[in-house]
Amino acid sequence: MQLENTCEQNIHPSVIASAYGLTKSFAGKKALDNIDLEIKSGQVFAILGANGAGKTTLINIFLGRLNADQGDVSVFGVRPGSLQAKRQSGAMLQVANLPETLKIKEHIQLFQSYYPHPMDYQKVINYAGLQHMQNRYSKKLSGGEKQRLLFALSICGNPKLLFLDEPSVGMDVEARQGLWQGIRDLRAAGTGIVLTTHYLEEADNLADNIVLLKQGAIIRQGSSDDIKASISHTIIRFSSDKKLQEFEQLPAVINVKKSGKFIQLQTENVNQTLPPLLSANPNLQNLSVSSAGLEEAFLQLNNSGGE
Template sequence: MQPSLTTQICNESAPACNLPSRRVIASARSVTKRFNGKTALHDINLDICSGQVLAILGANGAGKTTLINILLGRLNVDAGEVSVFGYPAGSLPAKRRAGVLLQVAALPETLKIKEHIQLFQSYYPQPMAYQKVIEYAGLQEMQHRYSKKLSGGEKQRLLFALSICGNPKLLFLDEPSVGMDVEARKGLWQAILDLKKSGTAIVLTTHYLEEADRLADEIVLLKQGEIIQRGTTSQIKASVSHAIVRFSANDSGTDYTTIAAVERVTSSGKFIELASSDINQTLKALLILEPQVQDLTVSNMGLEDAFLHLNQQNEHTTTGATNKQGEQA
């Protein structure tokens, strides 16, 4: 089978991989997918490049898993085109060069870790060396343990090992560190960075925004099946010109939403956080309202703050557009 599309140099649609050494190995063009008349993805355009970690972020139901399943060929598109290594998604040549760790997976319980890995290696013409697989997955000390004896985090490490058995050049990781302890998660992160350095493209979905912040060259934010923002982590953060005011206060029932320039209020225990579009106005108003405020700090928005703000901002924009359309109609 000959490729249907020629692999191309990364272009401006993939801002984090516009280096000459990185090439587009998978792409989605004007992809739309519906389920029972409801749009799950709408007009998605995306490039995935070699030697890149691409994080696809969004709330539950945003379309992340649907997009991955389309790129894997597990779902057909209703409109648009998908290419993986120049072949149709899900074709044998594409499958042989890709690996995947999905959120839901079951394993035979009567096999040992070593047997699982060796079985998966046998499926591929040029598998990754066994020793390298178990080192990446951090399974050296438990390779003779039966899978039914594994904890949730250990099972996740085994699933990661199976996803790289074929020595993939494109690796899909859907919530890969769920259930892992801190040490195992850091080991996984290092394995991902090592695979990236070797030229593998990694597509990552995660609810741990620290994970995306640490690993991703490019981030794509999905909301209700549409891309609402994309760029490097620095670009995503810089797109939100807000600051966070954090302080502790007595439970006085104060309505902090009335403070000047405050756009969001969150609380955790005794601490209150205000997202402000004008830090000077907010601080002046806060100190008048709460002159005895304690533990006061001011910081720029992190990725999690930017993610929440952009989701809210997009929701307000969409609602406003809908209202205007309704008035015109």
Template sequence: MSQQNMIAFAKGLNKSFSGKPAVVDLDLEIQAGQVLAILGANGAGKTTLINILLGRLSHDSGDVNLFNAKAGSLEAKRLIGAMLQVANLPETLKIKEHIRLFQSYYPNPMPYEKVLAYAGLEKMQNRYSKKLSGGEKQRLLFALSICGNPKLLFLDEPSVGMDMESRQSMWQAIRDLKRAGTSIVLTTHYLQEADSLADEILLLKDGKVVKRGSSEEIKASVNHTTIRFCADLDPAVFEGFEGVVSCSKSGKYIEVQTSNASQSLQQILAQYPDLEDVTVERAGLEEAFKQLNQ
């Protein structure tokens, strides 16, 4: 990673709650104009890490620096936006009133029309927040997170509750913000979201980084390939084949996980040449996530 383009970092970060480690000797760097996705199962330490970086939670040891300032300092806050999972909004304000209020907190806010466009709220700016659906509330929270024209944006599960169209619109907004120079730290349970958006992925387990790299690098680190085909057979008949790790059946399809796709496929077709709908797929991010979390 380029030190010249680094805008924030954590080094040797540790945090425990009642003696139970939540973040363990963690290092990370955030680059200018980068989307960094932090993935992990529930309890992996994602939210704790985000709260430490935001200065909402103190750490036990280590170093945290954002824009050459202390996490939680006024200097850092002016350059940061955040959309968190737990957020309450006054229900008696309209969308436009929420946005105008948040803009007033910053010396150089993002233009109002631009905020509306990024969040896809142009047609509902006069609606009261109490009338919003779950997905629409997420869009408003996203709008509020960018009101300050942040250089670094934290998005904690931003597309929860959104329909596919709204989710795709948010993804495009994230790409546009990145293109404009904003760095984004994203936590999500939608692995497709991380796969589509992230330049780098940090995979946490029990507060530790177990893997980091691009989506392609993480997928390439998993040595399983899936051979899928249609057959009226017991999947157990394939368990002894070369390279086969596991076999399962879903409806009319059998899925064979193998560490040696070429030899497994040759052996399967040699014994069962009449198989239909045969496909071979490299492990996706979901398979990599599952394997690395074992």
């Protein structure tokens, strides 16, 4: 379902949540270290990082489920977790349990009743792709279908700020595409969306702004294109039966890996790598040369600490 854009917020986005100097520790170990960021209306803000980087801790502080040790945190100009903030926010968290004796329709109607101005029921159903299973009991849902229901519940309050913590885990390709379209439509309507995901393709497709976290600290922030442009590496991909070691000594090559029948070279200078590669292997099949993607940028920056 495509929602008509009647909101000017995505033309002139405003800051709806922010953190300045945010620090949080557990048992003396910093989970978040001096975080500064701003979340804007009508934009998707992706938080990326390895397990334990601090992504879920950051979301829980914005939701008021945890308190910061230091720093200023604001949601709609008020304290996180306050009634005013809750009424304008929605959340889909990684760990959630649902009563198994309610139908999908009953779950949604119950959550709608919690809010003074809930989203229209049909919009919720359409966004979540639940049109054909409204009368199914939640205990009968597959993992991906449960994720769809949790997404539906997160938007029942017609939120201006939506937190999605690994929302597409367990979804098949079709369901994930439906989720992405729902996120795009909500963004077009002015909702600010905070997304954590291990699917870098998801962040690349959806995010207006990306933060890379490592051990609780921001190591890079910007658009997907900005982050990909921050590393100058090029990817040379081809099919070959030769061993990886035969390509590791090529000029400017910094990484070699195997992916199925393909070999992938990461090079700092494609003009130095390509001629000797082709000279030694004149009959290479399925050769392609491309700029580094978000996955390569993420891996390099995470391994180097963003230097």
